[in-house]
């Protein structure tokens with residue numbers, strides 16, 4: 001029985017995963033994550049921490065964040081309430097798609113997650129109010145290794161879908177490449 005549908009993207013290693021829902025008159029059952037089944041999808045399978053964020057305002061942007069080597073982390077990002085435009089930027093200097101970005105709508109309705117390998121910066125914009133995200137990280141948080149990419153960096157040129165209404169001062173302060 002297929003529990004996940006793997007959707008390749010144009011960035012090597014970056015995968016969208018659709019979580020299949022098995023419905024009945026009560027609602028549905030869905031496997032949220034599976035080390036065995038997702039290992040081949042770019043996940044190391046390890047879960048070092050699980051984070052939960054709530055973003056109340058539509059148009060808010062969080063990111064773009066990454067952890068530097070040797071703390072680069074894979075993230076399995078899901079939106080369980082509302083809808084977001086999720087973005088991953090290839091930060092691997094030797095990659096043929098270095099600084100290219102991929103955007104994907106993740107929502108409670110479409111049951112899609114983004115499997116983001118280490119070496120990518122991650123951020124998102126809310127498309128509705130009250131968006132809740134769950135992140136599975138395969139490495140522990142390493143604040144000393146945290147890096148950031150400015151969401152408006154012209155070198156990356158991300159097409160954010162709606163007007164940006166809210167950002168943290170920290171995110172605003174990231175230098176352009």
Ligand SMILES: Cc1cn([C@H]2C[C@H](O)[C@@H](COP(=O)(O)OP(=O)(O)O[C@H]3O[C@H](C)C(=O)[C@H](O)[C@H]3O)O2)c(=O)[nH]c1=O
Nearest residue numbers: 049051053062063064065122123124135140141168170
């Ligand atoms: C990432 C992280 C943060 N924190 C602490 C550090 C700060 O005191 C506080 C908020 O962190 P931050 O401002 O980085 O939260 P966001 O701006 O929502 O960033 C997150 O959203 C973007 C889109 C991401 O991809 C990152 O995974 C994550 O950093 O939580 C922790 O204690 N553990 C953690 O793993």
